[in-house]
Amino acid sequence: MTEKLLFTGKTHIVGGREGYARSSDGTLDIKLPQPHPAAENLFGAAWSACYIGAIELAASQRKIALPAGPEVDAEITLHADNGSFFLRARLNVSLAGIERDVAEELIHAAHGICPYSKATRGNIDVETRLV
Structure with a gap:
């Protein structure tokens, strides 16, 4: 069986009061409230x-x-x-x-x-x- 990569999701997460999550392709961009x-x-x-x-x-x-x-x-x-x-x-x-x-x-x-x-x-x- 040959494995085939179909997709890689990449996100950047910052914590704290002003936390957020953003995907590298821009489809995800949200604030992360405490306690997440x-x-x-x-x-x-x-x-x-x-x-x-x-x-x-x-x-x-x-x-x-x-x-x-x-x-x-x-x-x-x-x-x-x-x-x-x-x-x-x-x-x-x-x-x-x-x-x-x-x-x-x-x-x-x-x-x-x-x-x-x-x-x-x-x-x-x-x-x-x-x-």
Whole structure:
């Protein structure tokens, strides 16, 4: 198997009261408030975008036409327990116009395709709900 680089994201982050995050291509330029809840929002947005692409790929592989674009509401929560920090995630997925059993198959398959799902597997609690 030959590995092929598809994309490299480059960001510059500055902390403190006037913290910010900027991508080298200019598509991301946001202020980072203290104590940085933006990190969970950014992670949720990035994961959701990737996950939607994975759902679309899973549908294409199965020759399933999606009547509407998939939608994901991500909830990334930060927890503390005795000085240790950890994340939990909930992905609420909407696949309008798709039978429930087919939709469940697609969202399950997407976790095997999406690099964010692969990276978090076994590392954080993830709940996926079809809404």
